Each structure stands twice: as C-alpha cells, then as structure tokens.
Amino acid sequence: QSALTQPASVSGSPGQSITISCTGTSSDVGSYNLVSWYQQHPGKAPKLMIYEGSKRPSGVSNRFSGSKSGNTASLTISGLQAEDEADYYCCSYAGSSTLGVFGTGTKVTVL
Amino acid sequence: EVQLVQSGAEVKKPGESLKISCKGSGYSFTSYWIGWVRQMPGKGLEWMGIIYPGDSDTRYSPSFQGQVTISADKSISTAYLQWSSLKASDTAMYYCARHIVVVTAIPADAFDIWGQGTMVTVSS
Numbered sequence: 001q002s003a004l005t006q007p008a009s010v011s012g013s014p015g016q017s018i019t020i021s022c023t024g025t026s027s028d029v030g031s032y033n034l035v036s037w038y039q040q041h042p043g044k045a046p047k048l049m050i051y052e053g054s055k056r057p058s059g060v061s062n063r064f065s066g067s068k069s070g071n072t073a074s075l076t077i078s079g080l081q082a083e084d085e086a087d088y089y090c091c092s093y094a095g096s097s098t099l100g101v102f103g104t105g106t107k108v109t110v111l
Numbered sequence: 112e113v114q115l116v117q118s119g120a121e122v123k124k125p126g127e128s129l130k131i132s133c134k135g136s137g138y139s140f141t142s143y144w145i146g147w148v149r150q151m152p153g154k155g156l157e158w159m160g161i162i163y164p165g166d167s168d169t170r171y172s173p174s175f176q177g178q179v180t181i182s183a184d185k186s187i188s189t190a191y192l193q194w195s196s197l198k199a200s201d202t203a204m205y206y207c208a209r210h211i212v213v214v215t216a217i218p219a220d221a222f223d224i225w226g227q228g229t230m231v232t233v234s235s
Contacts, residue, residue: 001172001173001174003155032219034219034220034221036220036221036222038156038222040156045206045225045226045227045228046148046156046206046208046222046225047225048211048221048222048223048225051211051220051221051223052220052221057211057223089155089156091156091158091221093219093220096217097173098172098173099158099160099161099170099171099172099218099219100146100158100172100219101158102148102155102156102157102158103155104155105155105156
C-alpha cells in the first residue's frame with residue numbers, strides 16, 4: 001500500500017486561504033469517508049485537525065475545513081496565521097487488510 | 112485529563128530486543144483501540160498497527176507484520192510495542208495514539224489523543 005500523495009510544500013501570506021490536497025485511490029480515499037488530517041509542529045506529536053473527512057474535534061479552529069471529491073481529499077486553512085506553519089498529514093482507512101495509510105506530508109509556510 | 116504517556120528514549124545496539132510502553136489515563140482504557148505510528152528521522156508518518164486492550168485483538172499494517180509485536184496489559188492500562196532483534200533501520204520516533212471511536216469492531220477512523228513519542232536509536 002503506497003502512501004497517499006500530498007504536495008511537498010504549500011505557502012501563503014497571513015490572512016490568505018490555502019488548500020492541501022491528498023490523492024489516493026479507489027481502494028482508500030475514494031471508498032471511505034474516513035480521511036483525517038493531522039498538524040505536526042517541529043519536535044511535537046501530531047494533532048488531529050479533521051476526521052471523517054470534514055468533522056472538527058472540539059477545540060480546533062473553524063478556520064480548518066475538510067472535503068473530498070473522488071479519490072482526492074483536501075484540507076483548507078482560511079485566515080492563515082503564523083501559528084499554522086507546520087507539517088500536515090492526511091490519513092485514510094484502506095480496508096481491513098491494510099488498515100490505515102498516511103499521506104506523504106505537506107510543509108505549510110506562512111510568508 | 113485524557114492522556115497517553117510513553118516511556119523514555121532508548122539507545123540500543125543492532126540485534127538487541129526492546130519493549131516500549133504507552134500508559135493511558137483519564138478514560139476507559141479497555142474501550143478504545145490504541146495504535147502505533149512510526150516517524151523515521153526527517154520523514155513522514157507510517158501506520159504500524161493497532162490493538163484493542165479490551166480483548167487484545169491486534170491488527171498489523173502489512174509493512175510491519177512480523178517486524179514488531181503489539182500487546183497490552185489492561186490491568187495497568189498500558190500498551191506495548193516490541194522488537195526481538197533491532198536493526199539500524201528501526202531508528203525512529205514511535206508514537207502511540209488513541210482511536211477516536213469507542214467500542215468499535217473496526218479501527219478505521221482517526222487518532223484523537225497522541226502520546227509524546229518515544230525516540231528509539233539503534234546504533235553499533
């Protein structure tokens with residue numbers, strides 16, 4: 001099972017919106033509404049930002065939103081802030097044999 | 112407070128065995144799956160496997176099947192990840208994480224609570 005494909009880097013200015021894509025296949029992203037997104041600051045553990053495609057855990061800013069179309073999921077960060085600068089990973093269920101698969105990761109830079 | 116606390120950093124030699132731990136608190140440990148995630152230096156996250164402490168049902172990602180063993184002791188709310196013979200390529204940060212859905216037969220969803228990570232260094 002290959003990792004889901006994400007752009008290596010995305011950047012934006014404060015206040016702007018950015019979108020990170022996460023491309024899988026019909027065996028993972030395309031088959032289940034079970035994509036999650038994680039934020040990871042350097043030297044820190046990942047933090048759940050979005051689950052089940054578009055749901056936000058309690059305490060996560062509504063500036064973060066998730067969506068899916070076909071085999072591609074997306075994370076949008078609106079009103080970009082300096083604190084959003086981090087690595088972001090998507091993850092999808094890929095069936096009972098493979099279980100979960102993470103994306104390749106995207107470094108978000110706030111200009 | 113719901114939290115997972117992992118054991119400290121380890122430095123081992125190739126061929127040695129190792130068992131690292133992840134202790135849950137603040138919630139019903141037996142009701143939530145606990146997964147393990149690897150992050151090699153400078154690299155991305157990798158899904159390793161998952162265990163349901165309630166009955167020790169354990170599932171492995173194909174890439175890690177046979178390479179590690181996941182276990183749990185529900186009497187002390189602790190999950191484990193172990194190696195019988197370490198390799199230099201096992202050098203990585205290892206995270207445990209709690210599956211977001213309580214009492215589910217299929218651990219298909221996200222991880223909502225993460226441990227702080229355990230750094231394992233394997234070097235001769």
